Amino acid sequence: MKKNFKLLTIASAITLGVGLSGSVKADAVGIADIVGDQASTDDIVSYGLGPRGQRYSPLAIINKDNIKNLFPVWSFSFGGEKQRGQESQPLIKDGVMYVTGSYSRMWAIDIATGDELWQYDARLPEGILPCCDVVNRGAAILGDKVFFGTLDAKIVALDAKTGKVVWRKKIADFEAGYSYTAAPLIVPTDAHGPLLITGNSGGEFGVVGEVQARNPETGDLVWTRPVIEGHMGTMNGVETTMTGTANESWPGDMWKNGGGAPWLGGTYDPTSKLAYFGTGNPAPWNSYLRPGDNKWTSSRIAINPENGEIEWGFQTTPHDGWDYDGVNEFVAFDMEKDGKTIQAGATADRNGFFYVLDRNNGDFISAKPFVKNITWAKGIDENGRPIWDPENRPGNPAESADGKKGKSIFAVPSFLGGKNWMPMAYSQDTSMFYIPSNEWGMDIWNEPVTYKKGAAYLGAGFTITPIFDDYIGSLKAMDPATGEIKWEYKNKAPLWGGVLTTAGGLVFTGTPEGYIKAFDDETGEELWKFQTGTGIVSSPITWEQDGEQYLTIVTGWGGAVPLWGGEVAKFVSYLNQGGSVWTFKIPKQLASK
Amino acid sequence: MRHSKSGRSLRNCCFVLLLSISAMAGAYELPADPLESVMWENMAKRFFPGEVVIDQRVIVRAPLDAEDQMQVPITVDATQLENVVEIIALADLNPIPHILTLHPVRAQPFVGFRVKLEQSTPIRVGVRTSDGVWHVNGVNVGAAGGGCTAPALAHGNNDWYKTLGQTRAVTRRESVDLARLSLRMRHPMDTGLAAGIPVFYMSKVEVKSADGVALANLDLFEPISENPTLTIKPLVSDGITELLVYARDTEGNEFEFPLAVPATVDN
Numbered sequence: 109m110k111k112n113f114k115l116l117t118i119a120s121a122i123t124l125g126v127g128l129s130g131s132v133k134a135d136a137v138g139i140a141d142i143v144g145d146q147a148s149t150d151d152i153v154s155y156g157l158g159p160r161g162q163r164y165s166p167l168a169i170i171n172k173d174n175i176k177n178l179f180p181v182w183s184f185s186f187g188g189e190k191q192r193g194q195e196s197q198p199l200i201k202d203g204v205m206y207v208t209g210s211y212s213r214m215w216a217i218d219i220a221t222g223d224e225l226w227q228y229d230a231r232l233p234e235g236i237l238p239c240c241d242v243v244n245r246g247a248a249i250l251g252d253k254v255f256f257g258t259l260d261a262k263i264v265a266l267d268a269k270t271g272k273v274v275w276r277k278k279i280a281d282f283e284a285g286y287s288y289t290a291a292p293l294i295v296p297t298d299a300h301g302p303l304l305i306t307g308n309s310g311g312e313f314g315v316v317g318e319v320q321a322r323n324p325e326t327g328d329l330v331w332t333r334p335v336i337e338g339h340m341g342t343m344n345g346v347e348t349t350m351t352g353t354a355n356e357s358w359p360g361d362m363w364k365n366g367g368g369a370p371w372l373g374g375t376y377d378p379t380s381k382l383a384y385f386g387t388g389n390p391a392p393w394n395s396y397l398r399p400g401d402n403k404w405t406s407s408r409i410a411i412n413p414e415n416g417e418i419e420w421g422f423q424t425t426p427h428d429g430w431d432y433d434g435v436n437e438f439v440a441f442d443m444e445k446d447g448k449t450i451q452a453g454a455t456a457d458r459n460g461f462f463y464v465l466d467r468n469n470g471d472f473i474s475a476k477p478f479v480k481n482i483t484w485a486k487g488i489d490e491n492g493r494p495i496w497d498p499e500n501r502p503g504n505p506a507e508s509a510d511g512k513k514g515k516s517i518f519a520v521p522s523f524l525g526g527k528n529w530m531p532m533a534y535s536q537d538t539s540m541f542y543i544p545s546n547e548w549g550m551d552i553w554n555e556p557v558t559y560k561k562g563a564a565y566l567g568a569g570f571t572i573t574p575i576f577d578d579y580i581g582s583l584k585a586m587d588p589a590t591g592e593i594k595w596e597y598k599n600k601a602p603l604w605g606g607v608l609t610t611a612g613g614l615v616f617t618g619t620p621e622g623y624i625k626a627f628d629d630e631t632g633e634e635l636w637k638f639q640t641g642t643g644i645v646s647s648p649i650t651w652e653q654d655g656e657q658y659l660t661i662v663t664g665w666g667g668a669v670p671l672w673g674g675e676v677a678k679f680v681s682y683l684n685q686g687g688s689v690w691t692f693k694i695p696k697q698l699a700s701k
Numbered sequence: 702m703r704h705s706k707s708g709r710s711l712r713n714c715c716f717v718l719l720l721s722i723s724a725m726a727g728a729y730e731l732p733a734d735p736l737e738s739v740m741w742e743n744m745a746k747r748f749f750p751g752e753v754v755i756d757q758r759v760i761v762r763a764p765l766d767a768e769d770q771m772q773v774p775i776t777v778d779a780t781q782l783e784n785v786v787e788i789i790a791l792a793d794l795n796p797i798p799h800i801l802t803l804h805p806v807r808a809q810p811f812v813g814f815r816v817k818l819e820q821s822t823p824i825r826v827g828v829r830t831s832d833g834v835w836h837v838n839g840v841n842v843g844a845a846g847g848g849c850t851a852p853a854l855a856h857g858n859n860d861w862y863k864t865l866g867q868t869r870a871v872t873r874r875e876s877v878d879l880a881r882l883s884l885r886m887r888h889p890m891d892t893g894l895a896a897g898i899p900v901f902y903m904s905k906v907e908v909k910s911a912d913g914v915a916l917a918n919l920d921l922f923e924p925i926s927e928n929p930t931l932t933i934k935p936l937v938s939d940g941i942t943e944l945l946v947y948a949r950d951t952e953g954n955e956f957e958f959p960l961a962v963p964a965t966v967d968n
Contacts, residue, residue, distance in 0.1 A: 189897060229899030231891065231952055234859040264953070276953035 136251045137201055139302040142294050143378050149652045152200040155246050155291035156531065157649065159376035160440040163533035163608050165650045169657035170694060171612035175626050175636045177698040178659065182222030183640075186213065186664070186687035190242075193666020194687055195529070197246040197291065197606065197647040199254070206268070207662060207689055208244040212258035216271060217689065219653060226271030230258040237313060237562065238287045240668035245373070245529070246291035246647075248304065250324050255304055257288030263306055265327060275327040279306055279320060285313025285562050290373030295383055295413045300330050303413055307370030311388035311433065314565030317368035319385050319411060331416030335387045336366040337403045341416050349417065357401035357426075365559045366398075367391030368405040370435060372529055377440035379451065380468050382410040382419055386435035386455070394554040394567030395429035396504040396514075402427055406434035408455060410470060420470030424457045425494065429501045430484055430552065431523035431568075432459040439541075440467050441534050445589045454588050456532055456543045458525030461488055464588050476591025478584055479526035479545050481575055484519045502554045502568065513553055513569075520549035522572040524602075524668060531647055533607040533615065538629050540585045540594060542615045544603040547575045547582055548676065572674035580679060583607070583617055585632060595632030597625075601679045604667050606647025616659065618644025620669070620683055624661045624690070642686025645669075656699070659692040729753065736823040736839050740793040748789050748799070749827045749835040756836035758782050759828050763842050770818045770848035772926045775800075777812050777826050784831040785810035794822035796849055796894060797923045803933075808908070808917035809879065813932030816924050817848035817892070852898055853889035853927040861889055866948065866956040873967050878938030880962045882908065885930045886948060892923040903929050903950045911943040911959065937962050 137153045145151070146158030149167050157163050170178060186194070190211040198207040204225065205217040212230035217223065236242075236259045247256040253265045253274055260282040265274040280286035286308050293305045303321040311317075317335040322328060333341045337352030358366060367390050374385040390398060390405035406425035409418050425432040436455050443452040443464065453467035460482040464473040472492030484501070485494035503515025524546065532543045550572045557567030574580050581599030586592070601620035608616040614635070615627040620643040626636040643665025650659045664687040669680055729752045734741035745753055758781035767773040779785055788810060790800040796819055803812045810828060825839035855861035870884035886903060893900030906919040906929075916935040935944060941962060948956040 229893075231899050231901035233862045273951060273953035 137249045139250065139294070139296045142250065143296060151202070152198070152649050152651050153249050155197055155248065155293070155373065156375060156437070157608070159293065159295065159378065161375040161437050161531060162439055162441065162536070163531060163606065163647070164536055165608065165610045167610055167650055167652055167657050168612040169652065170610070170614065170650070170659065172614065172628055172635060174694060174699075175614060177694045178636055178692050179695055180638065181658070181691045181693050183691070184215070184217055184222050184224070184689040186210075186215070191664055191666070191685040191687045193241040193243045193645050194662045194664030195243040195245050195646050195667060196662045198649055198660055198662065198689065199247055199249050200649070200651045201249060203653065205660065205689070206247050206249060206254050208247055208256050209687060210242045210244065210664065210666065212244060214247060214254070214256055214266065214271070216268070219658070219691070222691065228266055228271045230260070230262075230264065232258065232260050233282065236260050236282055236287060237285045237310070238289070241666050241671060243289050243667060245289055248292040248294050250294050250302055250304070253324065255292050255324065257290065257292060257306060259287045259289070261286040261288050261308065263288070263292065263304070263322070263327065265324070277322065277327040280308050280310070280315070280318070283562055284310070284315060286310040286315050290371060293374045293376060293383065294324065295376045297413045299414045303330060305374060305383060305413065307373055307385055309369050309371035311367050311369040311371060311391065312564050312566060313562060314365035314367065314391045314559045315369055316364070316366060317370050317387050319370055319374070319416075321413060321416060333411055333416045333418065335368045335370060335385070335404050335409060336363050338363045343416060351418065352403050357403045359399055362398040365391055365565065366402065366405065372435040372437065375437055375439060377453070377467055380410070380440070381413070382467070383413050384408060384410050384438035384453065386433070386438060388433040388435055389425070389428045389431050392557045392565045392567035393429070393431055394505065394557060395427055395501065396506065396554065397557070397567065400427060406432055408434060408438045408465070408470070410467075422463075422465055422470045422472065422492065424455075424461070424463060425459050430459070430519050432457065432525065434458070435529070436527060437531050439532070439534055441588070443589055444539065452588070454534070454541060456527045456541070456545070458521065458527065459484065459494070460521045460526035462541070462543065462586060462588070462591065463492070474591060476586075478543050478586055478593070479521055479547055479582070481520050481549070483549070502552045505554050505556050511556065513555055516551050516553035518549055518551055520575065521546070522548045522550035523552070523570055524548070524572065524672065528604065528668065530604055530645070531606040533609040535609040535629055537611055537613070538585075539587070539589070540629070541588055542607045542609055542629075543584045543586055544605065544607055544617055545582045545584055546580050546602045548572055548580055548602070549575055550674070572672070572676050574676060574679065580676065581619065583615075583627070585629070597627060597632050597634065601683070602669050602676060604645040604669055608648040608650060610650060616648045618646065618648065618661055618663070620645065620665060620680055622663070624648065638692070640688070640690050642688070643683045656693050661690050663688050663690060736825070736841055738793045738823045738825075740798075744791055744793055744798065744825060748791060749837060751833050751835060753835045753837055756782070756828070756838055759826055759836050759838035761824055761826050761838055761840050763824050763840050766843035767818055767845075770844040771851070772815045773818050773842060773844065774815050775813070775824055776932070779810035779828045779836070782810060782828055782830060782836060785828055786831050787829040788812060789827045790814070791825045791827075792816060792818060792822045792924055793825055795819050795924050797892060799922045800924045801922060802920040804918040806915045806917060807936045809934040809936070811934045812919070813883070815926035815930045817926050818842065818844040819849040820844060820846050849892050849924060850894040852895040853891055855889040855927060865954060868956070868958060870946070870960055872944065872960045872962050874937065874963050874965065875934070876966055878936055880935050880937045880944070881932065882935060882944060882960065883932045884946065885928055886956070887928050888950060890923070890925055890927045890929060901951055903948055905949045906931065907947045908933055908935050909945045909947065910939070910941045911945060913945070916944070
């Protein structure tokens with residue numbers, strides 16, 4: 109007791125010092141907090157538990173030995189009639205949780221009690237066009253504001269204390285098919301101070317992918333960078349440089365509605381000072397209408413946040429014909445290989461291959477399959493380009509007898525990908541990536557299509573089929589240096605939630621069947637599970653508060669699988685919707701056991 | 702007379718403040734409610750802290766019975782009072798009672814508006830003068846049920862957002878130094894009580910002179926009718942020939958437009 113009192117005195121003296129200097133507000137999130145988020149265990153102020161997106165926590169209070177004692181503390185219902193998919197990763201700051209939900213809603217929750225502090229519901233127009241469920245993946249936080257994007261392609265800044273709108277800006281025109289679902293990214297710059305960076309969504313409607321950077325205080329645009337070759341970037345409203353060279357890898361006018369939406373947001377590496385965004389597939393799906401590589405679709409691009417210029421790009425699926433978006437997160441990590449430390453980054457692509465690149469210049473290092481029976485390519489060559497199998501690209505409808513439907517082929521992975529939006533995790537202890545993947549293929553054929561504003565711009569038909577009778581979902585531990593898969597956990601329904609790993613030797617993920625599960629990071633042995641009552645398609649977090657380690661997962665079945673599932677339906681059709689936050693810790697009386 | 706009160710030293714002010722906190726409960730006796738509302742004590746405690754008097758100089762005009770409970774016209778005229786700093790209008794028996802607050806910085810203590818009523822209710826107005834006293838008066842308005850929990854008419858239209866903030870306005874010069882401004886802005890004014898429709902309303906209207914001097918500041922709340930209709934009387938004695946109106950809703954949409962004040966008096 110006496111000891112605690114002494115500590116308190118010191119703490120208040122420090123606060124006073126800060127107050128006198130007059131520069132820092134004790135309760136506000138600074139840009140240094142975001143950059144250093146991974147190391148600080150008492151808050152989560154970025155998407156991915158640190159801007160690199162490793163989803164690794166150095167906490168080990170909960171570990172392999174005591175996880176059996178992990179129990180729920182509280183559950184919070186999103187309420188209302190609006191359920192559907194809940195893909196959100198919450199943020200944590202000063203005992204408050206900020207969590208987003210379906211239909212562009214956000215809540216602030218008192219972690220100690222589970223009580224609601226405020227709720228914000230975006231007033232959405234009736235005509236929104238989200239392709240793949242009404243999800244939101246999370247917020248960003250800086251200063252006294254929290255930020256999140258809404259389904260009508262707006263970005264909103266809310267007062268973190270009250271939930272009231274501070275400003276609200278348009279990212280793009282929702283009536284043309286744009287929307288927004290990703291968590292925004294906040295990065296430091298020398299030239300502009302912290303910037304709030306967003307991509308956009310709408311790949312199924314022939315939109316043009318673009319990355320935008322804003323002043324978080326005002327919401328004013330600082331720079332924009334279209335990801336499709338031929339379009340012009342801007343700085344402070346003035347045109348700067350063209351992305352790529354017009355018509356280098358696109359024919360005619362096809363680049364004008366070329367797709368490539370960076371709909372999953374981005375990551376940032378404090379060492380390279382680059383922001384990494386993945387880009388969606390080219391539009392339309394029918395690849396015969398757009399001969400060429402179609403840059404920068406289905407790519408990873410590294411953007412210098414100082415000026416919005418693309419430093420490098422790496423195309424995982426040039427001239428895509430299978431809807432293999434290249435949006436999946438690019439996670440910076442240091443790789444030990446042949447006695448050297450390589451400043452690397454890794455990404456598990458929709459196309460089924462796990463790529464390791466040099467994160468400073470985008471040089472290709474390796475690509476290994478992380479799902480089984482890939483058919484669209486025979487492999488990846490030494491330059492990182494796919495070795496296509498011409499038999500497994502859907503046929504040209506122009507070559508069919510009536511010109512209406514091209515030859516149908518069976519491609520693995522399916523268009524929902526070897527891995528979709530759900531983020532993987534990288535353990536600094538095991539040096540392994542834990543990849544939530546799915547084993548499925550698709551019958552796909554091409555049809556003629558022309559662009560019409562606000563209408564689906566596909567030119568393809570498709571249906572998904574599981575590859576194995578007994579499971580689709582597959583959580584894999586992969587060694588990025590060798591491409592070896594160390595262990596695999598098989599799940600009947602497709603996995604659609606993110607992964608978290610901790611210094612406690614644990615790997616957490618949720619399943620559509622409703623379980624939040626913990627695995628041994630070395631062996632894959634299932635150590636713990638809890639049934640939350642509805643499917644899980646979100647990313648777990650863990651943090652420390654008052655000396656205890658907490659775990660939180662958002663629950664609520666939905667996402668793209670029930671909308672596009674095809675033959676998969678029998679694996680998932682019985683799953684029920686929901687919408688809750690579940691928070692766990694080890695009760696005090698069990699903590700020492 | 703009031704000047705002497707405001708001329709107290711800071712120390713005295715603090716002393717009085719302390720005293721009033723310690724004696725808050727018993728300091729002022731609440732007068733009986735001429736409208737005999739079951740909510741009177743609750744409303745007075747919540748919205749009119751301090752001394753309250755019932756004052757016939759606060760004139761509240763409203764229909765005896767609302768023909769349309771979604772659009773009930775109300776006029777508040779407190780021009781017989783001097784040194785008015787704040788006007789609060791309430792509907793006691795609405796699920797959300799607070800209708801609006803007006804700070805008539807350089808305007809007459811006068812406001813016209815339309816309100817949604819959930820059921821028959823007192824329309825109650827408190828007018829705070831610079832001495833801190835609340836002058837309260839009101840009228841009972843009969844209404845059929847359902848004004849606040851029904852969706853706005855705008856929801857018959859899928860493209861209501863395209864006309865958001867569109868405004869019709871007229872400005873007259875009532876006398877040499879007084880203007881009368883009436884405006885109607887397109888806005889659904891969603892209360893958040895209709896199923897599945899989040900709260901979304903015009904929350905702030907500010908009237909300024911062309912060079913930015915505040916004339917009247919209005920905070921609007923959920924009960925204000927769809928497409929808010931307001932009448933305000935700004936003072937234009939300082940050669941003001943143009944007004945600026947700024948409005949903002951709860952989603953951060955902002956609207957701003959100028960309004961010319963005619964040079965000649967015309968009622």
